[in-house]
Amino acid sequence: MTSGLAVGGSIAGTAVAVADETPHHQGGASATLNGLTTYDGAVFKENGKEKSLPAGLFEMAVDGGGTLKTYCIDIHNPTQQKAKYLETPWEQTSLGHNEQAGKILWVLKNSYPQVDNLAALAEKAQSGPLTEKTAAAGTQVAIWRFSDGANVEAKDPAAEKLADWLEENAKKLEEPKASLTLEPNAVSGKAGGKLGPITVRTNAGTATVTAPDVAGVKVTDKDGKPVTEAKDGQELYVDVPAGTADGSAKFNVQASTSVSVGRAFASLSKSQTQILAGSSESTVSATGSATWAKKGAIPALTAEKNCAKGGVDVTAKNEGDEAFTFELANQKVEIGAGESKTVTIPVAEDQPYEFTIDLPGGEKKTFKGVLDCKTSSDTTAPPTTGDDKPSSEPTPQSGGTTDGATGGDDTTGDLAETGASNATPMIAGIAVALLLLGGGAVFLVRKKKGAAAGQ
Template sequence: MISGKRRGSARLLTATLVSGLAVVGTAAAAGPAVADDAPRSAGGVSATLGRITAGSEAVVHDRHRTSTVPAGLSEMRVEGGGSLQTYSVDVLTHAVEGAKYKETGWSESSLHANRNAGRVRWILQHSYPQVNDLAALAKEAGTDTLDANSAAAGTQIAIWRYADSVEVSTRDQAAAKLADHLYRSAQDSEEPEASLTLSPAAVSGKSGGRLGPVSVRTNASRVSLEAVGDAESKGVRIVDKDGNPVTTTGDGGEFYLDVRPGAAPGSIPVRATAATKVPVGRVFVGDQTKTQPQILAGSSESTVTATADATWAEQGAIPALSARKNCERGGVDITADNRGDAPFAFELDGVRHTVPPGRSETTLAKVGEDQAYRFAVTGPEGLPGAFSGILDCATGAGAESAARGGKGAAATTATVVSHVGPAPDRDARRDPRGFAGRRDLAATGGSSTTPTIAGIAIALIVVGSGAVYLLRREKAASWE
């Protein structure tokens, strides 16, 4: 319990930003996860990249050289059950087979500023494997025959032309005709909804009341809800708006966390789980590893998850903390939503901020493209452990162009992008990948230095240039 003497004080917080330098000829990769990192998912599928299962070779022409690369359809294994089929959206970035990926929206990927992103989705919806009548697809493309290898290669090439704005061709005539047909025919299409999300990603409030609501959006028919950890001993229940216990919900459903009076200050994650097919066109980016982004072409029924954190106390500042990539501004938005009865004060980049009770503030921590980051948050009352990832908001060609224009330098400062207001309702160049199981596994290595951590009472400090992790570049295996 928080004593009266601490009523006007918030918790002691420390945050660290680990920035990987964007160096020509390398790619950043995150280091090992820290033991106190709490598992967090903005929502959707977590999956592991496997082999390219169908395809043929393509030729990429850029300002430096002409390269022969594999072009085709990959498989991904879903954590918890299920499988995905994907194409890539960054021909100049190396794919790390066995890397873990997370489902995300276009705004948190290299498609965030791509006016042709909707055409990429149209191609996915109107070609292989969504269209598995290859004879009919061949007729549309104006070619005599079309097998799975040519269909996958042609689809991938058309996607690259819109997603990467690069010149790509192939010696496979059937694939070439399909790629040209898809490229000419593509039309704008809307971004697909996430398979599962919880909003907001964090809630807080006083014990003896209900925290929330948390809204559920999904294409699944049924979502299971579970408070992770010993919720009963902490005096926490998942309930509906009328206070009735709930264990399941659906699209558009809302739930609350009911905390008994006198419950000791604490925090607990709530996990939502469902089984559904992921919508075509959803993007997958590397989770803690710099690797080639993927875009969904097909899905079996797969396990999807999302997590929301709940924090409570009897008095004082009670912040709900969440983080989200902001590709448009080149960084990570950190949101502090104070549901307590005392101000929540923190210092960021030498500037002191105060979030009054019942208010929210979002702060942008700038992160360079391809940089690893980790915001480690610690406190005596069970605050979330850490937010970490890699900022991957540009294709290899786009990152290289930005670097030539002087925009690729590491940015390690943090700036406030929204003022205190009412709380919401609640390439560097890389070699392309290998093919069909011969995808090169890039060796990783690196060194780290301990970041400078400046702690003051009730402080949130972001420190840049903490560690550099390098993904060693290797030449991809060629198609035989």
């Protein structure tokens, strides 16, 4: 048995089989945060108080190879050491409802490290001499003014002049394209035909397509020819031979490319959202899946964060000949044969969530993550170590203590890079409950008995 906090706040339990656990990642780069590497001091002003904090560039190590440089777009929250990050569309972060998001991209393209001639940058900004540290600090300060609407200034005079110049001259630019994604990343249908299409979107020249993990099942083009490489805009199909036992398969698409400046990176845990300032040649990937059966309901499930509605959208497309019915967040959802529906699960900001849907044949699909769509806080400003240097102590989210953390005391000592915990007593109480339960908020989603084949 496993227990968790259900949607309504009550304790619930259910037997759990091996499940396909999928983070909300449509594809692209995934990376691990190495920490703040190039920074200088800044002063954050809020509610009549001033707080010192470091401002500058972070570095991430890309899974499979590559390095990313990023700035923070979430001044009120901390980072977790070695936090895992995924390339994420703007609309699934705080940038989605931020009218100034396009100006952040202009800042990134017109400042350090994209502009690495610091003498030329200083001349444009009329700032006086810049170092890598002060250029990074000035750039971060300008970004915070757009990402958080923060009243923040660089301590170094040249860095502050750079920030002012960037803020005054910034223009709105369009969100850059993903490095690699599949649209959609899950399909379904009956064995004996081609399931799809799945469209590849990538900024790489070509991407490698691996064979599905089920013998006899192939990835092909629309004419049924096996595909091992794909280009941007190419449509892929999953060819399931007639007579193949009911089941599902996954395949991977991978490329090596430079991720576009301005792509957002959201954490799988509670760690401040980042925006890309520079990328080496990096490994990017996306996973596609297909489900098939001879008869009954044949659902394909996908999920993504919906910041506009404050929740997670679960989309179920049923390519079978019977209805697929399940209960989701106290709603009975029925997807008729050949139909598709999307249901939004409300999730509290900053709250970990996990929900499982029972599929025909006894399989399960689990989605989990953290909803992190906002940057502002009504409680506290970032604490400081007093010397503008990031603390190596763990944050509250990664297991550190929170004594005195809500009082804005400079002696809390749990600063994590450029941000700090903004947990209220209520959230702290929930966190304790979740730790006792062994996990985050768990949404238990059960398919109605007899509603689909395989039960």
